[in-house]
Amino acid sequence: MIATVREMSEQTTQRIKVLIAKVGLDGHERGAKVVVHALKNAGMEVVYTGLHQTPEEVARAAMQEDVDVVGLSVLSGAHVVLAQAVAQQLRERGMEDVLLMIGGTILQRDVPALRAAGFQGVFGVGSTLGEIVAFVRSGTQHPAVS
Numbered sequence: 001m002i003a004t005v006r007e008m009s010e011q012t013t014q015r016i017k018v019l020i021a022k023v024g025l026d027g028h029e030r031g032a033k034v035v036v037h038a039l040k041n042a043g044m045e046v047v048y049t050g051l052h053q054t055p056e057e058v059a060r061a062a063m064q065e066d067v068d069v070v071g072l073s074v075l076s077g078a079h080v081v082l083a084q085a086v087a088q089q090l091r092e093r094g095m096e097d098v099l100l101m102i103g104g105t106i107l108q109r110d111v112p113a114l115r116a117a118g119f120q121g122v123f124g125v126g127s128t129l130g131e132i133v134a135f136v137r138s139g140t141q142h143p144a145v146s
Helices: 002-010 030-041 055-065 079-092 108-116 129-138
Strands: 017-022 045-048 069-074 099-104 119-123
Touching (some): 030 069, 030 129, 055 069, 079 099, 099 129, 119 129
Parallel strands (some): 017 045, 069 099, 099 119
8 A cells, every 4th residue: 555655646636535533532633633634735635533433433434435544643642552453453354555644642662562553654742744744645654753
């Protein structure tokens, strides 16, 4: 999928489709909404699931919407467990090729576990909207920011 996302970004006729989700009990969505807005402004089609989604709901929405990228926004501190659960649900649905990214309050020590779960884009505090847009367009691994 990474090559496909890169190829899609080079074609003007096909838009990259991104799903942004708030998983778990985290009730802070301002950052997620800002990212949604930035991706839309960059010409991408974006689906926002809203608050309090389960990993199963995120994977189901990703499949139904046929997305290229799934992004999680987590500020609750449960990002590793939630990311692993979402990745597992996507694999169970045959969506291993979806590009995964996560942002929020992420500690540097958690980055290896997130990468192992399949999240190539890890955006901690201090990440810019430009970095997120560039990551989605390129489909390559992003150096994690702590």
